[in-house]
Amino acid sequence: xxxxxxxxxxxxPLLTSKSQTEIxxxxxxxxxxxxxxxxxxxxxxxxxxxxPELLGTIFVHHAQQTQLLxxxxxxxxxxxxxxxxxxxxxxxxxxxxxELWATPFLNSSQAxxxxxxxxxxxxxxxxxxxxxxxxxxxxxxxxxxxxQVVSLVFLHGDAAGRHCVMEFINKLSSCSAPKLQSLTLEVxxxxxxxxxxxxxxxxxxxxxxxxxxxxxxxxxxxxxxLTVLDIKKLSSxxxxxxxxxxxxxxxxxxxxxxxxxxxxxxxxPNTASLPRAPCAMNVQLFHLKQLRLTAKILEVANVLTCxxxxxxxxxxxxxASSENPGQEWDLSLPIISHTxxxxxxxxxxxxxxxxxxxxxxxxxxxxxxxxxxxxxxxxWAREKSRLDLNLSAECSVILDFDFPVxxxxxxxxxxxxxxxxxxxxxxxxxxxxxxxxxFWADILGRGGARNLxxxxxxxxxxxxxxxxxxxxxRKHSVSRSVGGRSQQGPFFSPALSHLVLHDLxxxxxxxxWARPSDLLDVLIDRVNEGRGLDHxxxxxxxxxxxxxVQLLREVVADVSWDEYESDEEFDLTQYSTEEEEEEEEEEEEEEEExxxxxxxxxxxxxx
Numbered sequence: 001x002x003x004x005x006x007x008x009x010x011x012x013p014l015l016t017s018k019s020q021t022e023i024x025x026x027x028x029x030x031x032x033x034x035x036x037x038x039x040x041x042x043x044x045x046x047x048x049x050x051x052p053e054l055l056g057t058i059f060v061h062h063a064q065q066t067q068l069l070x071x072x073x074x075x076x077x078x079x080x081x082x083x084x085x086x087x088x089x090x091x092x093x094x095x096x097x098x099e100l101w102a103t104p105f106l107n108s109s110q111a112x113x114x115x116x117x118x119x120x121x122x123x124x125x126x127x128x129x130x131x132x133x134x135x136x137x138x139x140x141x142x143x144x145x146x147x148q149v150v151s152l153v154f155l156h157g158d159a160a161g162r163h164c165v166m167e168f169i170n171k172l173s174s175c176s177a178p179k180l181q182s183l184t185l186e187v188x189x190x191x192x193x194x195x196x197x198x199x200x201x202x203x204x205x206x207x208x209x210x211x212x213x214x215x216x217x218x219x220x221x222x223x224x225x226l227t228v229l230d231i232k233k234l235s236s237x238x239x240x241x242x243x244x245x246x247x248x249x250x251x252x253x254x255x256x257x258x259x260x261x262x263x264x265x266x267x268x269p270n271t272a273s274l275p276r277a278p279c280a281m282n283v284q285l286f287h288l289k290q291l292r293l294t295a296k297i298l299e300v301a302n303v304l305t306c307x308x309x310x311x312x313x314x315x316x317x318x319x320a321s322s323e324n325p326g327q328e329w330d331l332s333l334p335i336i337s338h339t340x341x342x343x344x345x346x347x348x349x350x351x352x353x354x355x356x357x358x359x360x361x362x363x364x365x366x367x368x369x370x371x372x373x374x375x376x377x378x379x380w381a382r383e384k385s386r387l388d389l390n391l392s393a394e395c396s397v398i399l400d401f402d403f404p405v406x407x408x409x410x411x412x413x414x415x416x417x418x419x420x421x422x423x424x425x426x427x428x429x430x431x432x433x434x435x436x437x438x439f440w441a442d443i444l445g446r447g448g449a450r451n452l453x454x455x456x457x458x459x460x461x462x463x464x465x466x467x468x469x470x471x472x473x474r475k476h477s478v479s480r481s482v483g484g485r486s487q488q489g490p491f492f493s494p495a496l497s498h499l500v501l502h503d504l505x506x507x508x509x510x511x512x513w514a515r516p517s518d519l520l521d522v523l524i525d526r527v528n529e530g531r532g533l534d535h536x537x538x539x540x541x542x543x544x545x546x547x548x549v550q551l552l553r554e555v556v557a558d559v560s561w562d563e564y565e566s567d568e569e570f571d572l573t574q575y576s577t578e579e580e581e582e583e584e585e586e587e588e589e590e591e592e593e594x595x596x597x598x599x600x601x602x603x604x605x606x607x
Contacts, residue, residue, distance in 0.1 A: 075107070078111075099119070104136065107129075107132060113139070124140060128153055134161075138167075144171060144175050145177070147179060147180050150183050169195060169197065172203065178203075183208070197222055198217075198220065200220075206222060216234075218248050223252070229257070231261070233262050239263065239266055240264075242265045246282075256287050274332075282305075283306060286309065291307075291311045291314045292317075295319070297401075301332035311342075313397075325407050333418070355420075357425065358370065358424050360443075367400070376426045422450060424451060424452055425451050428456045435462040440492070449493060451495055452496055457504065464506075468514065471525070498537075499537070500539070501536075504541045505541065506542065520548070532555070533555075535556070539560075544561075
């Protein structure tokens, strides 16, 4: 019997392909159906009930917050785009919200093109970071009628950036920018040829102008109606006269931030007195919230005499000329003091403000004073290893004095003439300059600021020595006298309850006043006077050991110590010779005998 196979049609592959195509079409239809069902199901959820307009507003807020966290050239600045990947509805809302795309990413030409297209006619925000494509910047700046915020910062002599800014400025001088509200320009450095803002500047809604290493005419229409004016490093030929500056400020009645760095009217080096204009010639800036002036101290004082305001935040960076710094200081001090008195006056709807905390530091060897109306600013004590130098955190007044070293004592001794210290409750000291006999009395007065409750010290051994001398009692004293004399005058800082010693060094030598035993003695003095400490903190400090802290805890209820000890003592005891060990034992016996000579726990008097 012979078996035979059925005949296979010649067109069988075609039939199979057709069947597969039909099945594929059915699968596509099913997938489309499932997608439609999912969309219908999602539309029934509560979040889908949010109106598209409100959802778009939420997306814009999220994008703006993301942009605040990253620099303009960081790709993470676009991480907000993930909102368009959640669902079809969110994607449609994102694509239909032009404001979402109004901050072009200038690192990519393709991204810039796409975002400019999607932003439609929304106001543009153009910010340049460290990395960028020049063609992307130029494309964005072409939309002059849409520009709202422009920030062009080109450093290190970028010739292409300078040319781009010149083209932009030239275009603005002839083409109106009706939506432009904020303009920031910084091009090159002092050696770079300057770019000048023209007198005719058709940007009627401009309210924020910040320029550095750029020039402008003080008659420019750009200096009209501003709320923020920040000018740094003008060339000498563009510095204003006092009349030109006052005239420009009068055209900005709503100004709330004024920052001028090396952009003030100059005075003759031989100036012996400051000109006083009639009060009617002064400019009144009742809305001013921040005032920052950086120049020679006489130039700063000269401008302060013509400005009437009660601004709550002031920063003055004052330099001395090489002619006569003492005379400059004497001329300027009353004017600076008057300005700060107005600073702490308060406003009509608030009670009078007073300085309640002070910080003294010495960055770059200058003297920096900071005052705040907050009793203990959290930003100042957040990191105990260093005093926080964030200049904008919880601060009312910052004063920088860059004067010759020989003027340091005069400046520090005049602190009480600048701001009354009677209301100060907390003080932070971080300085490296040398002190002198009576240092703390000269700075804080004989009473040491009567309301001072908190003191944090980080500085030199001399500063610690002088502090311990000042903390001695004027009676009932167990501590050493100075030059055979006991403490005289009012009790130093009678309200002091919290003392922080950081990054200091105690010296075991009997020739100094910076011994742990001296700290113990003066704290006993305060207990005997009924002015004992409640808290003592010692951190990153050399020369103090567990036995010292144990004694301190018998005098102060709360002593915090990080057990930071120098390795030097460990190395010396580990590798010392027998003779050295014998000498150390003799010294310890002598110290014990000296210790017994004082009856610390009787009536407070030394035996």
